[in-house]
Amino acid sequence: MNTSTNSPLPDAFIDFLNKNGLDPSIYTSADTLPRYIRLKPGNEEKVKDIEEELGCKLTVVDWLPNFYSLPPHVHIANSSVYQLGKLYGIDAASGAAVSALNIAPGDHVLDLCAAPGAKLCMILELLGDSGSVTGVDVARHRLAACRTMVQKYGLGNHCRLFVADGTSFSVVPTRGSAASESFDESTLGKKLDIFKEWTSKRPWKERKNAAKARKANLSPLTTQIIDPEIIFYGQQSGVIGCTKDELYQICSDDELSHCGYDKVIVDAECTHDGSIRHVQKFEHWGWETLQRRVLDAERTDDLTNLQFRLLSNGFRLLKAGGLLIYSTCSLTVSQNEGVIERFLLENSSAELQEVDCSHSWPCKSGRIPKTLRFDPLTSQTSGLFVAKFAKLST
Numbered sequence: 001m002n003t004s005t006n007s008p009l010p011d012a013f014i015d016f017l018n019k020n021g022l023d024p025s026i027y028t029s030a031d032t033l034p035r036y037i038r039l040k041p042g043n044e045e046k047v048k049d050i051e052e053e054l055g056c057k058l059t060v061v062d063w064l065p066n067f068y069s070l071p072p073h074v075h076i077a078n079s080s081v082y083q084l085g086k087l088y089g090i091d092a093a094s095g096a097a098v099s100a101l102n103i104a105p106g107d108h109v110l111d112l113c114a115a116p117g118a119k120l121c122m123i124l125e126l127l128g129d130s131g132s133v134t135g136v137d138v139a140r141h142r143l144a145a146c147r148t149m150v151q152k153y154g155l156g157n158h159c160r161l162f163v164a165d166g167t168s169f170s171v172v173p174t175r176g177s178a179a180s181e182s183f184d185e186s187t188l189g190k191k192l193d194i195f196k197e198w199t200s201k202r203p204w205k206e207r208k209n210a211a212k213a214r215k216a217n218l219s220p221l222t223t224q225i226i227d228p229e230i231i232f233y234g235q236q237s238g239v240i241g242c243t244k245d246e247l248y249q250i251c252s253d254d255e256l257s258h259c260g261y262d263k264v265i266v267d268a269e270c271t272h273d274g275s276i277r278h279v280q281k282f283e284h285w286g287w288e289t290l291q292r293r294v295l296d297a298e299r300t301d302d303l304t305n306l307q308f309r310l311l312s313n314g315f316r317l318l319k320a321g322g323l324l325i326y327s328t329c330s331l332t333v334s335q336n337e338g339v340i341e342r343f344l345l346e347n348s349s350a351e352l353q354e355v356d357c358s359h360s361w362p363c364k365s366g367r368i369p370k371t372l373r374f375d376p377l378t379s380q381t382s383g384l385f386v387a388k389f390a391k392l393s394t
Helices: 011-019 024-028 044-054 092-099 118-127 140-152 185-189 204-216 253-259 276-280 287-295 297-316 337-346 356-360
Strands: 035-039 067-070 087-089 108-111 132-137 159-163 229-233 261-267 318-328 350-353 372-374 384-391
Touching (some): 024 276, 087 118, 092 118, 092 261, 092 384, 140 229, 253 318, 261 297, 287 297, 297 318, 297 337, 318 337, 337 350
Parallel strands (some): 132 159
Antiparallel strands (some): 159 229, 318 384, 372 384
16 A cells, blocks of 8 residues: 555455445545644643754644644654653544543553553653552563653653553552552561562562563463563552552452542554554555454454453453543454443443543544544544443442
8 A cells, every 4th residue: 555656455455444334545644644742741831942853833732632743754753852751652542542531630540451651651641649550561572661651751650560461450559558658678678578669670580580480471372471560660659568469469349349440441452454554564564464464354353352351351440430441443343332332231330421522522423322433534643443431330
């Protein structure tokens, strides 16, 4: 697919789009689709300086606070404002999914598929100096990138990151005051199961044992990790002063109604067919790769089952009265409305809710009322499906 010459998409992909009610012309707008950035709060007065360095105009996204659009050819990675942590790239549709969570001070938030980390950073910014954010991802290297981001932007104080299988992750938020207390390091040193201040430097023996444990916990079929491993925690994340038993305590489903997370976001693994820039890559990877990764029915069935399990576990970890956002960057029905319908049938305490501020957003309604769809033609964003749930008291 060469968008500059509008060469045709493969017939198999066009059939795939038609079956999902998608307009193939959305994949011809990559040359005009803007890039988006979010300014870290406190840098709003520096817009002119940023424009001068980037050599372009920043256009305010009037429907999403602190977001700006850039011309598609502009790259920010080599700019000092990016390297100094004053802004980061995040698509406006992804920002809308985070905004839909209605994050409030003191919330304990779970990002169940946290990598590559932009939404995690936005959640931490909205949360401010309170509550906590728990980021989970099954891919260690991708979660390490999240760790780099929260440290780069100085947002890690209330954050903890776990390498874990999101379909079985069960670590609840730590709501005690341990993180805010002062601990005697000499006393802590005598109790090896108590978490001290996080450091990236670990003894060689500890690293060797952790590598052995990771190897033992890999499933040969799914390559997913069975036991969660914490790879980062901030000073105020509720980890310091906890024992390992306290951190990894298991709660019953009834207990989770009281001690679960206030907000959960499940931005699930998907075929990424809603992303023009992702689909463009198949021009270089080969259309056979597209067939294998996007069009193969067996893989799609595996994906929808994974999405359902991620959504179900995220909802299980939500406290009564809490809110959950389910999103994918796929525009297919099976990975979105299909998953939602199955989930609602099996969860009587789940209530699909209207996204409060969506009336001003440039998006369409999904095939299920109250769900949303962003697409490149309508929204001038990457494609994204968004659904919002509340957990009712039982």
